[in-house]
Amino acid sequence: MLIRTLIFILLLQAAAGCSKSQKKTDPKDDKPAPVVATFKNPLLSSGPDPWVIQKDGFYYYMNTQGNKISIYKTKALSQLDKAEVTVVYNAPASGADSKNIWAPELHFLNNKWYIYYTAGSSGDLSTQRMFVLENSDTDPTKGTWVVKGQIKDEAADFFAIDATVFSKNNKNYIIWSGHISATDNTQRLYIADLADEPWKMATPRVEISAPQYDWEKIGTPDVNEGPEILMNKKGNVFLIFSASGCWTDDYSLGMVSLKENGDPLKAADWTKSAQPVFTKKPENGAYGPGHNGFFKSADGTEDWIIYHANPRAGLACSNDRSPRMQKFTWNPDGTPNFGEPVKIDVAITKPSGE
Template sequence: MKKNILWIFLLLATAGNSQTTPIISTDTASTFTNPLLVVGPDPWVISKDGFYYYLHTTGNSIVIRKTKTMTALKSAQPVVAWQPTPGSANSKNIWAPELHYLNKKWYLYYTAGATANLATQRTYVLENAAADPTTGSWTDKGQIGDTAANFFAIDGTVLEYKGKNYFIWSGHISATDNTQRLYIARMADPWTLATPRVEISAPTYAWEKIGTPNVNEGPEILQNAKKAVFLIYSASGCWTDDYALAQLRLKKKGDPLQPSHWEKAPLPVFSKSPENSAFGPGHNGFFKSPDGKEDWIIYHANPSAGQGCGNARSPRIQRITWRADGTPDFGVPLPLDKRIKKPSGE
């Protein structure tokens, strides 16, 4: 009888809510709570062959966790995939690792520098031919970037589009201008660019300019069922509570290398929620539920105001849905410690 009452309650609760409202209940078997880990800035997830592979910024190495379900991430054993050679150009401030499967091999894209001086931060690539990226060995493929514009470059990701791969990152226009802009270039192979970089976004709205310097960073790709391409990025300084997610949309049949083919949303698409203990939500990734029926976002946020870019940032997940016009609806950051329905298929 109790089970029937619970189902009636859930049906009534969802009947009056929008599609983006999650089911919250006391059922511990089919629900979970955020955060997934106590610490986890710049989280990233990719799934392959029935497993999820999770990474986040550690600062001094690259660590991978392998899990069958994202809500069981706390139980996944961390595996140190790579550590730098002391004193090398990529030995300091190791940030934002991303794992991609390209040309039947695994590639790790990450940011690192030579010194504590952040001006040396660049993007680098590692390669692994093993079927499971927590096994095998990683080969250092060196720095990836535009050799004619070798300036500050962080947060690299890959867009696979119409049979071609594109590298997207956040960087500076020169050695003296420290505004962070988003750049794209077509890739010749997973560690080499085939074209010069092209700027596709710079901080233009007031909500993108909170904190100095002004920041666009953390670009990530999201596609809907019709393969429309969205680039979700983080705007304003991560040291502020107003770090938030913003959106570019590639025009239908657009050319990713044409700046005019990217349309910027005039407002942030996901921002702080003090009442839900979410300050500075950003630097996200996306993944499908185990049965492939749902789209989910993973992001970091601070539980309290004024905590900045440190290890108070924890990884959180929630379902996203799609509006009638094909754009993603992220809703608002969900409350901590509230029971949320698990991804479909868990």
């Protein structure tokens, strides 16, 4: 009887042990890692002149690197520091585009990819001009990038930087910052019609903005640069640009609006806002915010701005400029409301859909 009792107790203990073991390995008890719903600015420690384009579920990001052009590919801009990075162009040893590669922008036109970038032939910045690369692959990080050469107004081949492209009414336009002559240093904004070959201009340039307000004239010379186009749901066109010298803490964003049904090539159809639309916020670690881009959240429901800024005063146009992004809204009159630069190193809700 005693033996039977001992056997029964041992069987109960074994069963309990099996039950505990099973409980430990039950997949229902394996909790997934918590989802991180926030990110912090800056997105990278360095990244002047940030640019973003979305296509086929991916974001493609670029910034000034000086001697090369790289493309960051990611599905989530909030995780830009983990993106796949591909160098697509290295500066040649000599030539017209061998120095100071600035502000590359990636655009998809006529079923091909194009990169518009600024470069010069020497350390003399007066040699800075705009150039174009072409790639026929569906993925801009693959295939072969072909040099198409300088894009210019043949009658006004002066200092020219920061090219961007936009489409309206089935026409493509190029906008950039440049000088009116070889002897004038004021940076103005110009527009021209693109030819069917997107590395050529089809019309002479038209000036659509020049520094006129005090906030555009901080630092010498006076500067309007970094033009970027933003459209609202109604199709209204806003040109957001960077004003004053990037070497000042007061680099900021201004806005020029195209009148409804206006002609982009008609200067009188553009109107500049008297006040800047995005300015420094020292207490948030944002000095000289500017040279921006725009994108939609992954699910298409939110509008976001990406821009660079310095974390401290006096850092000028250096590689300390880092890329930051934040959501923006729209005013009742249809104009964008960018608010103020958000504080660095503070948790921000990720774009919707990430």
